[in-house]
Amino acid sequence: MSTGFIFALTGAILFAAGVAGVVLIGHLLRRILAFNLMGSGAFLVLVGLAQRQDVVDPVPQAMVLTGIVVAVAATALALALVRKLHALTGQLELPDDVDA
Amino acid sequence: MKRYSLVVLVLSLASAFVFFLGRAMLELGPTAIDLRAPVAAHLAESGVTHPVTAVLLNYRGYDTLLEIAVLLLALLAILAVVGEAPASPTRAAHPVLQALGRLAVPLMVVVAVYLLWAGAFRPGGAFQAGAVLAAAAVLLHLVGLLPGWSKPRLGLRFGLAAGFALFLAVAAGLLTQGSLLQYPPAAAGVLILLIESGLTVSLALILAGLFLLLSREAEA
Amino acid sequence: MLEPLFDPLVWLILLPLAWATLAFVLGPGRGAWPAIAGLATQCWLAIELAQKVGAGGVTNHVVGGWGAPLGIDLAVDGLSAAMLLLTQAVALPLAIYARSYFKLNDPAGTWFWPLMGFLIAGLNALFVSADLFNLYVTLELVGLAAVGLVAAGGGAQQVAAALRYLFATLVGSGAYLLGVALIYGAYGTVSISTLLPLVTNDAPRLVWIAGGLMVSGLMLKTALFPFHFWLPPAHGGAPAPVSALLSALVVKASFYLILRLWLGPLQTVLPAFAWLLAMLGAAAIFWGSWQAIRAVKLKRLIAYSTVAQLGYLFLIFPMLAAHGALEAGVMQIFAHGLAKAGMFAAAGVLIKATGQDTVAGLAGSVERLPVTMFAFGLAGMTLMGLPPSSGFLAKWLIIEVALAQGHWIIAMVVLAGGLLAAVYVLRVLRQAFLLTPASATLTPVPRMLEWSAFALAAASVLLGLRGVELMRLLGAMA
Structure with a gap:
């Protein structure tokens, strides 16, 4: 089992843990962390699986750099929304959705 | 316990997913396509010598163009969300922290310039340089030497957008070469350095903005 | 060059x-x-x-x-x-x-x-x-x-x-x-x-x-x-x-x-999931329509209608290998895109004019905002699938392909979905035709709002007459 493959497997575990976190956790800050865990998992799979023969491949590395920037942008927007929600309601969990 | 059974269900689904995914990954043979050869073969025409930078700014430069758009967009969305609120007053930190901050920032600027220049042939580049500059701004803010931002004025908006606009203009201008972002090999190095310099400034402002726009005191 | x-x-x-x-x-x-x-x-x-x-x-x-x-x-x-x-x-x-x-x-x-x-x-x-x-x-x-x-x-x-x-x-x-x-x-x-x-x-x-x-x-x-x-x-x-x-x-x-x-x-790979997607699509049609029928707020109603209308798109997957299924799907994308844009735009006018967002508050809108209500009605026609709208064309194409393939169940779902859409669209229109309550005040709205909503809704109906050009364009596939 190569190093690249171990990275990919770790990535798969992180991704699954992240999705479980987003589904199960109500606290918004932790949910954002769970989303980041999920993203990192996908990045690890992308780089690790492509390098399972343990030879460096620059293409997935560049893709992951792009992906990280996108994840940073999404995280920043999520944090801004959570702060706004906290400022408006004092809550760090999503209120129930009502049609009234 | 409804909650408890949900947790068990989700965790067992996640474990099953990892199990099947891991097994399927082990079955893989060698890939049909290997991009390392073409990446290396065209490195001389790409204008840079570091393969990851060549992929980022030349072969797949279009991804990077859209990525910068995403980052600018996130800042914009945050501006739209937080609305207008007065910037929080800066709280002066301990004089020792301030002195250290004053000392660290020039060094960080030097590191940023080095990273920008190094990107052509070793790990580094506009994003890393911009991140270090943004960190310098955050550091100044935390020690009370730089106020948070309320709403960006014309000059700042120009600075935030300039890197992306420059990248977009170069991409469009290169249509004369036959297609979007088709660098002529002779000028590729200079053009990439030009784009990266513009991006460094704008990325630094955007990343600093992501922090400084949110650092305001929460509205009562 | x-x-x-x-x-x-x-x-x-x-x-x-x-x-x-x-x-x-x-x-x-x-x-x-x-x-x-x-x-x-x-x-x-x-x-x-x-x-x-x-x-x-x-x-x-x-x-x-x-x-x-x-x-x-x-x-x-x-x-x-x-x-x-x-x-x-x-x-x-x-x-x-x-x-x-x-x-x-x-x-x-x-x-x-x-x-x-x-x-x-x-x-x-x-x-x-x-x-x-x-x-x-x-x-x-x-x-x-x-x-x-x-x-x-x-x-x-x-x-x-x-x-x-x-x-x-x-x-x-x-x-x-x-x-x-x-x-x-x-x-x-x-x-x-x-x-x-x-x-x-x-x-x-x-x-x-x-x-x-x-x-x-x-x-x-x-x-x-x-x-x-x-x-x-x-x-x-x-x-x-x-x-x-x-x-x-x-x-x-x-x-x-x-x-x-x-x-x-x-x-x-993906055709293995075709019937699963079609079943979820059918469920979306029923659930979305049912929630739209029950919704209190106008825009909530329209949003649930989107859930329902998206369901039709997924009905085409089991038939995608057959000729005409892709055309039916794209026609539904166009029909819903134009009609729903027109309907939300009309709802925006109604909300601005009446100052509130409930279906119940629409009483009297027909006599006071005729252009907007007409736009809403035209968009509703497309969602229900009445001829000659593009919605009719889309649903007719789906039914035609489904029957040619022997999937009569898909045809039944489409027909039932059209009836349910009629219920929630007519629920709004009925309320709009009621007499204006004496207490209601109306804020004037810019004409441009009314007419751009009308243009979108009218386009969704008129496209039904020019569907052939769209079909021909889809012929140019990879």
Whole structure:
């Protein structure tokens, strides 16, 4: 089992843990962390699986750099929304959705 | 316990997913396509010598163009969300922290310039340089030497957008070469350095903005 | 050679990026005119491109001159050209509408123009991309712009809706990204044209998992039942022009991507899931319609109707191999896109005029806002599928293909869905025909709002008469 493959497997575990976190956790800050865990998992799979023969491949590395920037942008927007929600309601969990 | 059974269900689904995914990954043979050869073969025409930078700014430069758009967009969305609120007053930190901050920032600027220049042939580049500059701004803010931002004025908006606009203009201008972002090999190095310099400034402002726009005191 | 310089395909991406950036630099609330001028040019470019594709088949643009798999290719076939046409055709009237809708200093409209520009750029880039990873970046561009538009200047309910939407869209694109990572791991490329023969030749189990992940993620982003939970608060709570953009275009983008994968690189893998998707689509039609019938708020009703109407799109998957199913799906995309944009725009007028957002408060609207109610009625006609609207054509095509294939159950679902749509549309119209309560006051609204809503709704009906041209365009497939 190569190093690249171990990275990919770790990535798969992180991704699954992240999705479980987003589904199960109500606290918004932790949910954002769970989303980041999920993203990192996908990045690890992308780089690790492509390098399972343990030879460096620059293409997935560049893709992951792009992906990280996108994840940073999404995280920043999520944090801004959570702060706004906290400022408006004092809550760090999503209120129930009502049609009234 | 409804909650408890949900947790068990989700965790067992996640474990099953990892199990099947891991097994399927082990079955893989060698890939049909290997991009390392073409990446290396065209490195001389790409204008840079570091393969990851060549992929980022030349072969797949279009991804990077859209990525910068995403980052600018996130800042914009945050501006739209937080609305207008007065910037929080800066709280002066301990004089020792301030002195250290004053000392660290020039060094960080030097590191940023080095990273920008190094990107052509070793790990580094506009994003890393911009991140270090943004960190310098955050550091100044935390020690009370730089106020948070309320709403960006014309000059700042120009600075935030300039890197992306420059990248977009170069991409469009290169249509004369036959297609979007088709660098002529002779000028590729200079053009990439030009784009990266513009991006460094704008990325630094955007990343600093992501922090400084949110650092305001929460509205009562 | 100056031909590449004027390639409409590239300018459909560059132009909205340019006017979005310009609108941002111009500042808060500014940028309406660059946006409208840009969108008008884009309409022309999309028509040019559609004619080019209709005459000469698939058009390509090799970004950077490298060519796949090293570089990124852009490709436009009949399906992409149709989506581009719809996007520009819906966005231009909505931009004119939004200019009147957002008054000066409206906090929701402060950064509307640059956000809309990035949204349209993202959509156009998505419809022309032929690279799975590049598609991921465009998905995020669309998703973040949409979330920003929903949240802009809003109160707690709106921010909560935006957060719910953000998590859904991020998990969706995360699953898609993992799928892309697995595909790269399996084949060493993410270029759609390079992948097609490789996947058809040999698809290890990992590729099945990748296909499942990508489609699930995109289902979440398309709000297919039971993943629709985020859509009603987001589409129902946003300002009217934003709701219209989201319902008409944004959810269609992820659906388009499922279709693209289905017809393209994953055509040997995905059909295994066809009946599952069709069943969920049928469930979406019933559940969405039922919730629309019960909704208290007008925009909530329209948002649930979107959940239902998206269901029809998924009914075509079991029949996609047959002739005519794709045409039926695209006709439904057009019918719903135009009608729903018109309906949300009309709802925005009604809300501005009556000052509240409930169905019950619409009493007397017909005599006081006849143009708007007429627009609402026309859009409703398309949603119900009455002739000669494009909705009728779409549903008729689905039924025709279904019966030809012997899937009478799909035909039954379509017919039942039409009846349910009639119930919720007529519920609104009946209320509007009631006499005006004496106490009600009416705020005057700009004419431009009423007429741009009317134009969209009328287009959704009139398209039914010109469906043949659209079908012919779809003939130019990869």
